[in-house]
Amino acid sequence: MLKLYYSPGACAMASHIALEEAGADYETVRIDLKAGEQKTPEYLAINPAGVTPALVTDEGVLTENLVIMGYVAQTHPEAKLADNGSSFNFGRMQSFNGFLGASLHPAVSRALFARPPLEGEARAAALEAALAKYRLVEDALFKGPWVMGDDYTMADGYLSVFTRWGRQAGFLDPARFPTLNDHLDRMQVRPAVQRVLAAEGLSAV
Ligand SMILES: N[C@@H](CCC(=O)N[C@@H](CS)C(=O)NCC(=O)O)C(=O)O
Known part of the structure; x- marks a missing residue:
């Protein structure tokens, strides 16, 4: 097992x-x-x-x-979970997941979990860098209603973890990040x- x-x-x-x-x-x-x-x-x-x-x-x-x-x-x-209709669409989903893993995740981790915690200008710069990654998803990468479009894929579960962190940290204002917040709300009611x-x-x- x-x-x-x-x-x-x-x-x-x-x-x-x-x-x-x-x-x-x-x-x-x-x-x-x-x-x-x-x-x-x-x-x-x-x-x-x-x-x-x-x-x-x-x-x-x-x-x-x-x-x-x-x-x-x-x-x-x-x-x-990865049935995107064609090899190219599968690749597009993996492009998104790769961005989360290689770019958004490290940026958000640095802003939230650096040890020792960042302070002052370093903290502000890390927060700005993380928000820029979320902004890219909000404005450009997210297709809707799910990450890749009409169908739920594994990209949705992956994104939801980082949106959860951002919401918990209080830096994903629903007015500025409506798509990410709506997506997390819909994720959290999935059985x-x-x-x-x-x-x-x-x-x-
Ligand atoms: N790229 C890896 C990242 C794994 C990772 O950094 N995991 C963190 C938790 S989110 C961890 O276990 N950190 C423990 C440590 O660094 O000591 C993945 O997506 O699996």
């Missing part, structure tokens, strides 16, 4: 949502990031990078949300997302 190593509310929630949306047969192992469990020898043997998520499969371990979600989508085609929130011990925000 698949085994997802995750940390509540962290980016692994994207993989967790994909597994739940797919109706996959899986179990979870909680990793407490604050307690440093991601750096224990036991966990480093699973993911040497010392971050969550990691997905243990019968064939070995997969890391990186983008990869885990793609694996879940491919192994559960009936869920249509699969509600099951993930409950499993991670979280509430909608």
